[in-house]
Amino acid sequence: MPPALAEIVEDFHAVSEPERLQLLLDFSRGLPALPPRYADHPELLEPVPECQSPIFLLTEVDDDADRTVHLFFSAPAEAPTTRGFAGILAEGLDGLPAAQVLDVPGDVCSRLGLDRAVSPLRLRGMTGMLGRIQRQVRESTAA
Template sequence: MSTTTDDALPEAFAAIVDDFNAVPEPERLQMLLDFSRGLPPLPERYAQHPELLEPVPECQSPIFLVAEVEGTGKDAPVHLFFSAPAESPTTTGFAGILQEGLDGLTAAQVLAVPADVSERLGLSRAVSPLRLRGMAGMLGRIKRQVQEKSAV
């Protein structure tokens, strides 16, 4: 089970942040592009019913997401699914980071993720503030869905 670091980031997410901050800025953008290629495709239940996903209007690109919560309460596992256009690798990369860093955590762990996580990646000079705001928008929607569905 993932633990939470002193920075209030779950272990998997903290490792991603550490990886981004361990390389020079130009390489961070390449890492973001790598995450865009690693975003899993939507399962058929969502690919066939895109209306079940919530849009994220803060993103410059059309991105949709849904958080599934298995049961209720703070220990309920969370699973994340995203629909993001391949021609928008930055936005898709942020979705990939969130999916890899948060998927499988408990509702309480997801809800405890600080809102400034996008800034912690060290991409502020490589990515526009609008794109960083898009990642914050994704996280905000994920947390709201988790809170509603887990009843935490």
């Protein structure tokens, strides 16, 4: 697991279960806004139907030696759990080489220790986000 994402997982395990929800809300507030090139063209982002709330995402892969990945998310403020998961992925994966993003294990959301605090449907949403990110990165690096 990439160091930044591993550190986030450690942060969740360093606090009690009720505090994990607060930490998730903190990540929701920290989700970066879309840059104008995407905010003005939301049709460029891919929906994540596994999420109960409407969320859209897009990856960009630089043409540098590492194939650096950049993540962009659009999620409504009234969906803090979804925004929190997006915030975790943004903080843990944005700016990493494509190979590291592709190596992230699919069970990363369950490693956060939110199984009893968040419904399985919501956890499935984070897994869906990660799956779409990895698919977009694979497609970009194969082209």
